[in-house]
Amino acid sequence: AESEVVNLRRQLVEAASTQHRLPTQKSISSTSLGSAGAASIGPAKDRDEEDEEDADEKEAGSSAALLVTEEISRQCSVGDLIFENLEAAGPSLISSGGPRAASIGAPPEAAGQEEVPQLWDRINYLERRCRTMQKKLDARPIIFQSSSGQGPLNLESGQSRPGWEPWLRDAAGPVALRLNLPQGWERRLGDLATALEQPLRSFTQRLLRQDKWLWMFYVHLLVLYTIVGSCIASGSSPVLQGAKQAGSPGKKPSSSRLAAPISAEVDNNDNNSNNGSNSNNNNGNNSSREVASLSDLGRLLEVLGRQLEGIEFVRVQLGVTLGERGLSRETAVKLASGRDASDSEVQQLAKEAVLDHLRLEFATRYPGTELVSQEPDLKLLLDVSLWQFAPPIPTAIFLYGRYRKLVRGIPQTRWPCAVCRGERTGRYGKRKLGSEPGSGLISEPGASSASGKAGGTSSLSMCEACKGSGLQYANSVQDLIGSSLVTAFAAEDGVFHGMGREDIDVRCLGSGRPFVLELRAPRLRRPLQDLQALGAAVNSPEAVGAGRVELSGALLRLSSRAEPARLKGAAADKTYTIRFRVQGGFGGPEDEARILALAGSVLDQRTPSRVEHRRADLVRGRTILALGPIIAEGDEVELTIKAESGTYIKEFVHGDAGRTVPSVSGTLGRKCDVMWLDVREIHGE
Numbered sequence: 001a002e003s004e005v006v007n008l009r010r011q012l013v014e015a016a017s018t019q020h021r022l023p024t025q026k027s028i029s030s031t032s033l034g035s036a037g038a039a040s041i042g043p044a045k046d047r048d049e050e051d052e053e054d055a056d057e058k059e060a061g062s063s064a065a066l067l068v069t070e071e072i073s074r075q076c077s078v079g080d081l082i083f084e085n086l087e088a089a090g091p092s093l094i095s096s097g098g099p100r101a102a103s104i105g106a107p108p109e110a111a112g113q114e115e116v117p118q119l120w121d122r123i124n125y126l127e128r129r130c131r132t133m134q135k136k137l138d139a140r141p142i143i144f145q146s147s148s149g150q151g152p153l154n155l156e157s158g159q160s161r162p163g164w165e166p167w168l169r170d171a172a173g174p175v176a177l178r179l180n181l182p183q184g185w186e187r188r189l190g191d192l193a194t195a196l197e198q199p200l201r202s203f204t205q206r207l208l209r210q211d212k213w214l215w216m217f218y219v220h221l222l223v224l225y226t227i228v229g230s231c232i233a234s235g236s237s238p239v240l241q242g243a244k245q246a247g248s249p250g251k252k253p254s255s256s257r258l259a260a261p262i263s264a265e266v267d268n269n270d271n272n273s274n275n276g277s278n279s280n281n282n283n284g285n286n287s288s289r290e291v292a293s294l295s296d297l298g299r300l301l302e303v304l305g306r307q308l309e310g311i312e313f314v315r316v317q318l319g320v321t322l323g324e325r326g327l328s329r330e331t332a333v334k335l336a337s338g339r340d341a342s343d344s345e346v347q348q349l350a351k352e353a354v355l356d357h358l359r360l361e362f363a364t365r366y367p368g369t370e371l372v373s374q375e376p377d378l379k380l381l382l383d384v385s386l387w388q389f390a391p392p393i394p395t396a397i398f399l400y401g402r403y404r405k406l407v408r409g410i411p412q413t414r415w416p417c418a419v420c421r422g423e424r425t426g427r428y429g430k431r432k433l434g435s436e437p438g439s440g441l442i443s444e445p446g447a448s449s450a451s452g453k454a455g456g457t458s459s460l461s462m463c464e465a466c467k468g469s470g471l472q473y474a475n476s477v478q479d480l481i482g483s484s485l486v487t488a489f490a491a492e493d494g495v496f497h498g499m500g501r502e503d504i505d506v507r508c509l510g511s512g513r514p515f516v517l518e519l520r521a522p523r524l525r526r527p528l529q530d531l532q533a534l535g536a537a538v539n540s541p542e543a544v545g546a547g548r549v550e551l552s553g554a555l556l557r558l559s560s561r562a563e564p565a566r567l568k569g570a571a572a573d574k575t576y577t578i579r580f581r582v583q584g585g586f587g588g589p590e591d592e593a594r595i596l597a598l599a600g601s602v603l604d605q606r607t608p609s610r611v612e613h614r615r616a617d618l619v620r621g622r623t624i625l626a627l628g629p630i631i632a633e634g635d636e637v638e639l640t641i642k643a644e645s646g647t648y649i650k651e652f653v654h655g656d657a658g659r660t661v662p663s664v665s666g667t668l669g670r671k672c673d674v675m676w677l678d679v680r681e682i683h684g685e
């Protein structure tokens, strides 16, 4: 049908022979043609009526009809051209007075008069064709055509003001009033939205034109949804956790007093490390409240038993808490075996009843264990309101020993990489503790980068400075001694508490420096007689620290949670050997006597400039307890010094630009450059 229309139009144009077009179509075709037809021409009236029909159909809202209308009006305009041609041909035919007639200049000769009937025939013929065409078009199925309709999806629009502006003004009016927004804020918002809309629309348009881009867009959506989905599944999304917490009803003030467990007080650290898994298990709190019953304890212990697999324990501390919200009175009365009392009493009774039954059940189920109230291997805490156990965390094991550092260049504890600050993973922006036992310990550069790769599941970039180890120095006393022990106890990590520390470039000899190694969450509890063997393994030639770090004396003994604090508070005198070069040479017995005369003097030692940025700037009084012997070799001097705890020995020698008075450099009147320093003995431990 369309090709026919085209054909038709061409015929008409040929017939019309005038090449110019009129700007508006419909109005002219109805007025001028109508007024002209009223005079003598019949068919023009038909055309008028047809136009009205079109208008009717337009009102009926049929979009297909719209198409037809457009087509017809186009034809009409062509008909108009013909009419114009007629006017030009013979002014006698047309009743004068129309605006068009006035615009026509001098009438031409009546030469073409005999053509007029032929043209009218043609018009009539075309009218008929037109009606047939219309019927054909009417018969076609209706397809939505948008009004502005350049593209099929109307992506080019979006210039007009958004329709939601008035709605927004009404809906958000009170808020805007409170925020003191100026008049017309919704218009500005609308402008912003329009400005945003346009690039988005053109982006979509380009996307639709390129199949490749479109597919890439779909694939990237898929990837994003997969990531979000896996985040939700693992429960690590902070947003979700926040939502869960916000969703829980507010706590009752009366019950929060009862929230403390009866016997156990679980370590804050332990609680923090388990927040993630707690929030995972919180699903269905409300339903589980109804499950709470003494007869269900067996099932709970069975669930717990699966979590306890692989954990060694003998001494167990059982605790019961009612949770933050406490129990409903109904549940509390049921658990308290129907005894009726005041609300707080009934909660207390319920708690005691649950603990009693729990102890009985547990003792039956684990006959080899011992229920204790202090120093347990394992703390188990049942939250009655949630009706589930907190994740079991084996309590830390503390081991005491003394270490000797035989080489320079090893820090006492792990030293985080200065570039990525990554304590474990060596990845930018990631500071997560390794969850598998021993994964946090890094013994060798090779092993460390391997664990970094295994631990990092994200696509964060690897730090170049530390090669992914997260450490400034690949080794530390902490790891060289601790790694084998952490593995032996299947612990999560080993935390190092030293009695003071020496500088990286300082050796620690003699009987070594006391320390306590805290093995966190150990799944294995080795018998005490194993400690000797484990200590010997640390010192064996095959050990990672062989030749660099070793245990001295009695190797290892069991320690306690309290001992690290004792070590840190202890003030032990120390003996050092320091070697330094005297600029301008060492003057023999005279200079020796000057140095030895400093024995017993009290130093005014201002905080050294090298540690000024992390220590308070103070002047401390420190006593030099003993000096000597002195060994002089040319301009190099080796001096042994016994000093009070907290003395800065390097500063005592070089004087720290007058911040330490008196000093070796000051008493000699020459500059002294420190070559090395050793701790020879730590006294009083």
Ligand SMILES: [Zn+2]
Binding pocket: 417, 418, 419, 420, 421, 422, 426, 427, 463, 464, 465, 466, 467, 468, 469, 470, 471
């Ligand atoms: Zn790094």
